[in-house]
Amino acid sequence: MKLLRTKVYYGRNIYAHFPVIRVDIDLKNYVNIPTCDIEGFNEGLLAVLPGLKEHKCSIGTTGGFVKRLNRGTYLAHVMEHMTLEIQNLLGYDLKFGKARYLENDSVYYIVFSYENPTAGEEAALLAFDIIQSLLHKKSINFEKRLQQIKQKITSNTLGPSTASIVEEAKKRNIPVMRIGGESLIQLGYGKYAKKIQATITENTNCIAVDIACDKELTKNILRTYGIPVPDGGVVESYEASKSIIKEIGFPVVVKPYNGNQGKGVSLNLNSMKEVKKAFSIAKKYSNKVLIEKYILGRHYRATVVGEKVIAVSERIAAHVIGNGINTIKELIEIENLNPLRGEGHEKPLTKITIDDVMLLLLKKTGKTLEEIPQKGEIIYLRENDNLSTGGIAIDVTENIHPDNVKLAINATRAIGLDVAGIDITVKDIGAPIVEEGGAVIEVNACPGIRMHHYPSQGKSRNVAKSILDTLFPEKQPCAIPxxxxxxxxxxxxxxxxxxxxxxxxxxxxxxxxxxxxxxxxxxxxxxxxxxxxxxxxxxxxxxxxxxxxxxxxxxxxxxxxxxxxxxxxxxxxxxxxxxxxxxxxxxxxxxxxxxxxxxxxxxxxxxxxxxxxxxxxxxxxxxxxxxxxxxxxxxxxxxxxxxxxxxxxxxxxxxxxxxxxxxxxxxxxxxxxxxxxxxxxxxxxxxxxxxxxxxxxxxxxxxxxxxxxxxQFYTDTINNPGRFNVFDVKNFKVIIDYGHNIDGYNKVLEALNKIKSTRLIGVVGVPGDRTDINILKVGEVSGKYFDYAYIKEDKNLRGRKAGEVAGLLKKGCNLGGLNEYSMEIELCEIKALEKAMEKAEAGDMIVVFYEEYAPLVEAIERFENKIDTMNPAVSDLKIVKVGP
Structure with a gap:
């Protein structure tokens, strides 16, 4: 068996009106051997992929595929089902697949659906390798390969915010186009198109994003608007932090100046020893470090879209709950088995990672990873509450106080964003922030919306819909015709x-x-x-x-x-x-x-x-x-x-x-x-x-x-270049046309036969990927109509040997009625035209069926200039706009 090629179709295609992958394989000696005749194959296959037992196949009932296996089916059909089953194991529910004969007796193509192109391609490669291992009695580490595919998928998958917006767009029949391999998406077409990347939209102001990324500048602007923010400042060295802490007092927060997703953030620090350790962690993410007064309270995220608060979540830091049996480390491992948790942003929750920030917090609270918490004891593993560091979110949209709604909108307006995530710390979001001593901690220019779509508790809020509403207001088109x-x-x-x-x-x-x-x-x-x-x-x-x-x-x-x-x-x-x-x-x-x-x-x-x-x-x-x-x-x-x-x-x-x-x-x-x-x-x-x-x-x-x-539509170099363009040259005409098949030649030559005055001269050729019969017939048509033919070839031979196409055309011309003295082979298209023009007589029509248009026009101009030099009385080259 040999895997020949793989093609990924990203849109509607000849196999389906949804994305598919096509894999071409050469079964070679196994082309006519059914699976029931390959010793141990069926048993080995089902041992690796037991889920195949559930496949219905053409029989239409569960177990149908196994019946086909036992009765005897062929390897292309088997690989089709394997690619789907491997993708199912990766979390994609897919059903469409087919295998069909392609060429050369033993070559088949397999077509199957996919959601993630990386998952689909890798599933096909793994399926092929499993078949090879079964045929040649070799082992394969299936679980290891599956994990490797999962890692590749994570780097290629749209983030949850982008994916939510894309899903909502598809519901509204808004065209979706992914640009490049990252998360840049175009929604709609042409003049109505809008680009997004996560929750940054085409309407997002670039300067506003820069302001939001500058945490100190953001605080200064918010203060101007009377919005409470933590006291503090920006430093580049640990020594410089001492004066700020002396001014604002403990407890403090240390975080990277331009960080994101809570990376490198340490909260509620009460000593310079803790600050020094936190400072070194923050420095890994940014040259500058922000020192702020720690605000006591719960942590909330209010997401604002189009000057409306769409959703509010209480964010709770990553934690485990003791059972009196397992250590903290073991409890983390158990929690990470939660099917809702995945790597990065692939699932509603992110797996909890053990790192320096966690170890610092545990040390501060007098805990270690090996300690066994009491039953029901909550062990916090982070002080920041970001979902990206393992936190959870609870929807509290209906609880936010009206004053806090106004404050969140004012903060967004002050920075100039169309979509923003306002991080608020306060004892209770249901009471005014100003009265409760709370503060706006940050303004996020690209807020994640995963927490609102998939809260751990409470109602799901469709922020993606609100974002789309601002991009494509009701009754406004999203695509050009x-x-x-x-x-x-x-x-x-x-x-x-x-x-x-x-x-x-x-x-x-x-x-x-x-x-x-x-x-x-x-x-x-x-x-x-x-x-x-x-x-x-x-x-x-x-x-x-x-x-x-x-x-x-x-x-x-x-x-x-x-x-x-x-x-x-x-x-x-x-x-x-x-x-x-x-x-x-x-x-x-x-x-x-x-x-x-x-x-x-x-x-x-x-x-x-x-x-x-x-x-x-x-x-x-x-x-x-x-x-x-x-x-x-x-x-x-x-x-x-x-x-x-x-x-x-x-x-x-x-x-x-x-x-x-x-x-x-x-x-x-x-x-x-x-x-x-x-x-x-x-x-x-x-x-x-x-x-x-x-x-x-x-x-x-x-x-x-x-x-x-x-x-006003002429067959000239402006309106229709390369399509029956007629040039007056000296006392004859040159016609350039893209006829490159039998019907194209026939229609052009039938028309010229009606209007020709003297001789019809051809410069003829045809692409090399046409069949021998097709090439012969083009030659025969040429022989029927032309008085003389120059036979040339394309530069791109498309798999043919030099002179092979010309030989077939010459034979066809002869069949059409041209004798040896009425045709000659000149493989170079330009030289063939030049010869034709040099030997042309008054009233002749030279027809060139071309491969490359521009060089032929240049050759005609050169010839005309040459004539002008010899005889200045001859007029310049003319492109004829109406027929003779």
Whole structure:
């Protein structure tokens, strides 16, 4: 057995509408050996993972998987169940998984759900290693491996505050995007997006955070507002602390100047000896140390959001209760077995850690870790009450005195925070702080909300909801509209047409395409940007009011979608391209892949489908939203049936494109007035125009705006670079197009055959990852239409040997009718074009099906400049905007 690769899908994907992991394995010699025929395998597996006995499997009843094991199942299926069971042991309740044949007789893929990507990937690796250990009779330390995974998970898991806000956002259908591997989260898309990190929000003032982190400055500001705070000061040396303590008197508090989570804090110190020890502890966390008067009382946290006190907790320091039997150390170990306690912030409570601060407190109270407390005796292990050091919280929101509510809000306002945790020490939160001699101890700019969501006693308070209410007030949008466009051919042109239409309507548009990422026609990322990362770049841009996303097959198959749900999904067509790649071997499978774009559309959104495409009926099975069909033939049966049922449609009639809005027919534009159709000759751009019109109509764009935008849409280097761009060079023309499959070649060459005046010269090539048959057919189409062909290859051979693709194309050209004297191989794309231009005759049309666009434009310019030098009377290079 061999583990080949692992892919993590973070969003909707071709396997599920939730995150999954795919693992590819080569079973090799075990491909046809059932588990019942592998000696000791079933018994060993159930000994390591007894929880598998509860798995239902396809039988549907508990124990179903064990029955399959005993009857004989195969290792890919076994590994699927193992990954789920290991994740269950890690605390994740997961059920989805499947194993399917992939390629080469013995290669299978396993797909399974996950909540934490680290947990999912590590579970798969452990499952594979367990299988290997059972097959080769080797031992594996399962418990040790499980603990190692838990440690990795802790470092990768969202903190409890962030996780609570994310969970609440999902309940409201607010899109969630994790940025990087830490806790930075974007909620919503585009102009409505808000970023959060724990409880620091995009609305949080940076200066206010800096003030809150400066404890002495915070106290000075609060004093100005008449808010009681402890007396004290900041020092850098132990000697300097003596004068402050002399002024304020014992007892005192020693804590790091800019610490957090109660780390390094020592309370209720009554001697300089205790202060000296506490000072050395605090110095581990900060160069400066804060000395304050100790305020006697209970410790409370009031959390303020949007100038409202949302929750109040009494915080009680970490402690154990004696039973007359166990030592303090043993009682700590027993308490840490509490399932509510975990490492760091992974669970409602944090495990209690033995450290210098605890030992100092025990020494001060005359205790040791080996002492056995009496039954019922409370042993405090910390003087600070932070949950991160093992403390607990009790909800007392309903008990806080109104004066204290005002004081907490005033403290938050004084510092300038939108979300704050006000730490108050007072005998009773139900009485005014001022009267009780209490004080505000700290103002926290990033307060943890775990204590309020999961109190040890009392009512849970949904602080996350309140934070979201301030970020996304009621009835305010949280996401911009998304239009996602896919298909075998035409998706780039359709995407660009739509971007132009939406811009004409006054919207600031973000667009992804094979030509880069653009925001309102300004390129922000170069290259082929049709995958999920590029989509996220647009959705993260706070300028963008509407996104038009070209969504290519490769990104869908290998990474899933870069967004949650679109408002409009467009499929231009399903054609014979990219088959045999990534396990997609048939047009039916390709249709299923492309269908994800219209599956992931809001229920009240629209799917734009080609009524004349052979695979639309298959796609239709997956659509759960409204539908707009488009077709060149208005009598198309699918189109007519849809319209009779009140459905919307776009179609061509008498060389004019019409919209049927469910009730009436409306004229949009004559095809000859769309420059991209070259007077109606480029039929594929008529189809692309109809798809764009349908999507624009789905968004309720006025017909007049659509008309204006399309009447200005040229196939030039500005509107549609690389798509049938025509250049006037000397006394011939050069046409650059991205046709890279059979259908693309056919449509371009059929159109040119109608308008050519003399010779049609081709510079032809095709990506190396296409099948031999596909390459031969492209060559055959070229041989049928071209009078002469220069055969070139892409720089990226995609696994082929140099000259291999060219050889297949040459053979195809010959089958199409070109003889040996009418074609030549020139592997370099640029050199092939240069040869074609050097030998071109008056009236010739040279067509280049390119790999790299910009170098070809530069080559044409160089050639034109060369001609100008020889003959100054020749005009400059012209890009033709209307067809000949």
């Amino acid at each position: 998304i239009v996602s466009v896919t298909g075998t051919n035409g998706k780039t042109t359709t995407t660009r047409m739509l971007a132009k239409i939406f811009k004409e309507s006054g919207l600031l548009v973000g667009m992804t395409s094979t030509g880069g990422v653009f925001v309102q026609e300004k390129q922000i990322i170069q290259g082929d940007t049709t995958g999920p990362k590029s989509a996220q770049a647009v959705l993260m841009d706070k300028r963008v009011e509407l996104a038009v996303l070209e969504t290519a097959r490769g990104g869908i198959v290998n990474k899933g979608l870069g967004y949650d749900l679109a408002d409009i999904g467009v499929i231009t067509n399903i054609g014979d391209d990219h088959l045999g790649i990534d396990g997609i071997n048939t047009l039916e499978e390709m249709a299923d892949v492309k269908s994800l774009v219209v599956e992931a559309v809001k229920k009240d959104g629209y799917a734009v489908l080609n009524a004349e495409d052979n695979y639309t009926n298959r796609v239709l099975e997956r659509v759960k939203c409204n539908i707009i069909y488009f077709a060149k033939d208005p009598s198309n049966e699918c189109l007519q049936t849809h319209m009779k049922n009140g459905g919307k449609a776009v179609y061509l009639k008498d060389k004019t494109i019409y919209i049927f809005d469910g009730k009436k027919e409306m004229e949009v534009i004559e095809v000859e007035k769309i420059p991209a159709t070259f007077g109606g000759v480029l039929e594929h751009n008529i189809e692309n125009g109809m798809a764009a019109i349908a999507a624009a109509h789905a968004y309720n764009i006025d017909i007049k705006i659509i008309n204006v935008a399309l009447s």
